[in-house]
Amino acid sequence: MKVKIFDESHESDLESRINEFLSEHKDIIDIKYQVSITMFAEEQIYCFSAMIIYK
Numbered sequence: 398m399k400v401k402i403f404d405e406s407h408e409s410d411l412e413s414r415i416n417e418f419l420s421e422h423k424d425i426i427d428i429k430y431q432v433s434i435t436m437f438a439e440e441q442i443y444c445f446s447a448m449i450i451y452k
Contacts, residue, residue: 398426404446408432411445424452 401418405411419425429448434441 399451401449401451402446403449404444406443406445408443408445411447415447415449418449422449422451426450426452 403411403414403418405414415428427450429450431446433444433446435444436442
């Protein structure tokens, strides 16, 4: 079993990277998805991440 971690600041970037990975790896066991947000000064900063567990 292996794990691949993705971390992007835009959900569309994360989607592209995951889709690229999935096109190359067929033995996917599970995908965990997470969104976090923080404030820096007056700006909201988002972090979109995913962990793919595969063989």
